[in-house]
Amino acid sequence: MQRYILQKKNHIMLISAMLIALGFLGRFGIDSMLIFNAALITASILGIAPIAIQAYQALKVKVVSIDVLVTIAVTGAILIQNYEESAIVTFLFLFGAYLEQRTLNKTRSAIKELTELAPESAWKQMEDGEFEEVDVDDVDEDDILLVKTGARVPVDGTVLSGEGHLNEASITGESLPVSKIKGSEVFAGTILENGTIQIKADRVGEDTTFGRIIELVEEAQDSKSAAERFIDRFSKYYTPAVLVLGIIVWLFTNNLELAITVLVLGCPGALVIGVPVSNVSGIGNGARNGVLLKGSEVINDFSKVDTIVFDKTGTLTIGNPEVAESAFYGNNKAEVLGYLASVERESDHPLAKAVLQEIGAAHFSTVEETEVVKGGGIIAQIDGHRIAVGNVALMEKENIVLSEQVKKDVQRFEKNGSSLVLTAVDGTLQVLMGIRDQIRLGVKEDLQKLKKLGVKNLVVLSGDNQGTVDIVARELGLTEAHGHMLPEDKSAYIEKLQADGQIVAFVGDGVNDSPSLALADIGIAMGSGTDVAIETSDVVLMNSDFSRLPHALGLTKSTARNMRQNIIIAVGVVVILLTSLIFGDWMNMSIGMLVHEASILVVILNGMRLLRYHLGGSKTNETEKAVMNQTETNSAA
């Protein structure tokens, strides 16, 4: 019976609205107080039923909820035969709850869209070797599954056979299909756009990357900042306090009407719901835009950030130095490249790796008498030839004459921002190579946007030499650049900034920078969505997309502002209601309930604005970014 009444709450609300209309029609249309009273009493009793049931259930578990206040107030109104008030108040309360539910669902829509991407069923290989469709919960690790074209991959797994293109937007936010062949990893929630694959389940259910992302976002949306926890505690005592206040008012003034008005006005609605609603909308917006924000504390901190510290390799740059340009001066190119590759094979220097990658297959020879010249390069003997591989300083030390042509090339390559690798055989210069690590697409604009959003300092810390770091800093307009930094130097530097009273965010790839990520007020990981970084950081930029950073900052600023607005609205409403109750004579229960419900809707609608938040101009920048692609800078390791 109880459950039946609760389920029919919306119907009750409609009937009670019609009864109220009928009552007023009776009174003012045909002047019948009988119809008026009968209709309103019925409406009151119908309307109070679901509220009273909720109040009873709350009291059973020792909670004084708003339902309790309203039930007492309405019962009081019926007792003093003010049926008009009792009917209208119950109707408004039910109607408000209905609208609340509807609008709240909107604020949660972003995360809902995400969870709806979760696969429901899977084709599992049974013992007889045939595939059968089963519920995704019945899939265990190591099961073999079939994924057909257009279907969602049900688990994280490895491709056993077949091939196809997968849309991984649900994991990485990147909608370009990715090709998968035997041995490739596939992720739950991604869509097979063409082909058919068989996969072995590696992780299932909540352990999949997709499951973890959802869990993380869900927990973030419900996480509470210190301010919210205070409000929570406050409201826990606030509602009983209002009840006590009502009783005191009644005892002292003997005015039951005033006492029950106090009960209705004291309902804490907007205060309790205002901040969570901003939080859920803000985090939902982020999740849809490739920014995972881990809770409202993170939002608060990040919105106040003074300094953002970047790791260079892999964050500002792609992190993969490549030979960008080369020049040959000798005649026997193949032989020289074979020598060069043989020497570089001995080294694990990032530049050497880039050179080897460029040369590819080569004739390797035995290298003898290898000598590493610190800050210069390598000198070695191959088949009786003296091979020198290194920078210009090494060539000078070796007394190798650089022709006018070579000097011109050296100048040109350096101006382009390349690190140079020169190769000389028996005292004659043969090859010049320029190696660069590309700056990520559009990083410069993104950094400018961050400055516009009020970030005071942009700092780059890198293990590279100071010269290379300086070039990157100049190119990107950073405020500070420090090279030769080991991971512990980086975290020490962050500590120093914090000691100066700055709020510091650190952006890194999350693997070797974990001390800094943990130490910074806000640790921002550039994650491909599959990294452990998801767990350790405060903010994750999905798909390692740097351009989401300005959006993330702008969003947290708007969300923090939105929370403050909602607190002001909620507190303001209570203050206005109470003062007008004391000093004005127009206040009554119905108006109080109306204002109360209206304020709840206002804070929810205000919070919903965040769902549509979009950083000004970031859409139109796509073409600029394409142009930026051409602008490359030195940042070799």
Add this chain to the structure above:
Amino acid sequence: MQKATIQLETLACPSCLQKIENAVKGLNGIEKDSVKIMFNASKVKTDFNSKAISIEQIEKAIEDLGYPIIKSKVKSA
């Protein structure tokens, strides 16, 4: 020790949280510190001792408050 995740119909009022929390914590065999009610996801997560209480009993306690359950999952923790 078992871990339960219970998906409820959409929760609307923050005081629902308090009600459900108190109700679940009041049951025998529930690991009180593990009870987590997620308002926006409308989920209840809790660890419980399967010898002292069954998932059906937990579900019933919540449904008796008037919050219909969509589905629940139990994993060994």
